[in-house]
Amino acid sequence: MSRSTYDSEHLAFREMVHDFVEQTITPAHEEWETKGCLDKALFTEAGKLGLLGFPVAEQYGGPGVEDFRYHAIVIDEVNRAGNAAAGIAFSLQNDVVLPYINELTNDEQKARWLPGTVTGDTVLAIAMTEPGTGSDLTGIRTTAVRDGDDYVVNGSKTFISNGFNGNLFVVATRTSDDPHKGLTLLVVEGDTPGFERGRNLEKIGLHAQDTAELSFTDMRVPVANRLGEEGEGFYQLVRNLPQERLSLSIGAVAAAEGVFHETLGYVKERKAFGKPVATFQNTQFVLAEIATELDLARTFLDDCIAEHNEGGLTPARAARLKWWSTELQFRTAHRCLQLHGGYGYMREYAVSRAFVDARIQTIYGGTTEIMKTIIAKDLGI
Structure with missing residues (x-):
């Protein structure tokens, strides 16, 4: 996280979200994995803390906050902790579906549908x-x-x-x-x-x-x-794609950073041939490369968040970010799993879940190939 992107209110909000993830989501995630479904109470608990429906007007029960950085913080914290499934649920609720309900509705429809999206009683x-x-x-x-x-x-x-x-x-x-x-x-x-x-x-x-x-x-x-x-449906669907792809990119970069830091701790403790795996040059080079790529991705991401907040994120730039960040997420999880050796293939290790959860990222929200097609068209070719 670049501190220049967020002010003190955002940082305080991030601490609250971090605590919510640590106390409510992470301890329950393995149970949800077994059940094949998140607990629906997750949404109402998030609603009580004000983590849903940021741009919804006060008359419909929301805070009326038009600042995408709050959206970004929620997705970032949930995914950094390795809770990708919950991250997708929040992304859908706040970033992907809510704009349709908040921006394309008349007053009567807003009154019917928006209050529940803020409390979490309505899951989108x-x-x-x-x-x-x-x-x-x-x-x-x-x-x-x-x-x-x-x-x-x-x-x-x-x-x-x-x-x-x-x-x-x-x-x-x-x-x-x-x-x-x-x-x-x-x-x-x-x-x-x-x-x-x-x-x-x-x-x-x-x-x-x-x-x-x-x-x-x-x-x-x-x-x-x-x-x-x-x-009007086709044009309504297309207009929200930059924000959807930005949201997926936030989750991708955060998840990659999370599995990187988990792996960094692992290689410092795990020994092979009588010494920590972190002392081998190959390990050092791999982690040095990943750390650099993550810095680049975070800089690109923060710039796109700022651009989107000002209403200027184009479909082509969102496509660039989406394909790059999601491919980086999968590549990072793959390399981190390799550094875990055989233990990386065991479900009890977080890197194994990070690896399989990352695979879908280059497919939904527009495949990498579709993203490159969008970029090519923007280049006039």
Whole structure:
């Protein structure tokens, strides 16, 4: 963390978040890994401490704070401690889904949905990905057909984070055949008739993060639950991508820093051939390289946070940051595991979880290949 990026109020807030992570999240994370789902009470406990809904206006129960550095501190502290699944949950709640509910809604919708997002009683999720559609939003096939004051929704989604804990979903639907002007976003309560949750998907990492399949069968959603006008969904989804990718990058850099410092302590204590592993030149060179790369990443990240706070983070720069930081996270976890030797392959060691949890980072939120395509287009090629 660069102190020049944060003032004294941010540093005090960071201490409070650090204590919350240390006392509430870290001790329970292994249990959540076994259950395959975070405890839903995590959200309400976070809400009590004021860790949710920073930009929500006071009239809807929020603090009305338009300062992304508070978002960054929450994601940073949770991920630095090796709690990637909880980090994803907070990222979704504050950074990814909340902007849709906070910025694209009318006053009546705000009054219905925003207070719960601040207290944590409402857990947010977004349903875009479908069994046959990943990064290509134009391939979405879930249909929403207007019928009076309702839309009748049919289709399915997959890989939905917060899929079981979530009780308010932003669902991307197709309302016409136009690739870009045919998408419409609907907000759906999790107890709506016709809404079904499938199995909790088994992943190689992020075991504590509930990831669900969703299906919609003749599900009736009121037109009053539509975000904006019909056909604006594609552009609504794209507008929030820089913040989403910034949030993922914060988690990536923090997680990499966390596993690096854990490994630094390990190699100082672990002995091989009668002396600490840290005394071998290869160990020293590897850790020197990682420390330098992390310094570079943190500098880049802090600059992007400041830029985003001023409203100037472009999609191309967010793409640069996202692919670089997430690839660095995986590379760092891989190299740190190697320095642990056989013990690194044991689940009881934090580095093993850091390794498997890091793998998804270069895929969701836009794959590394998609990020490079965005950058290439920005270069005019």
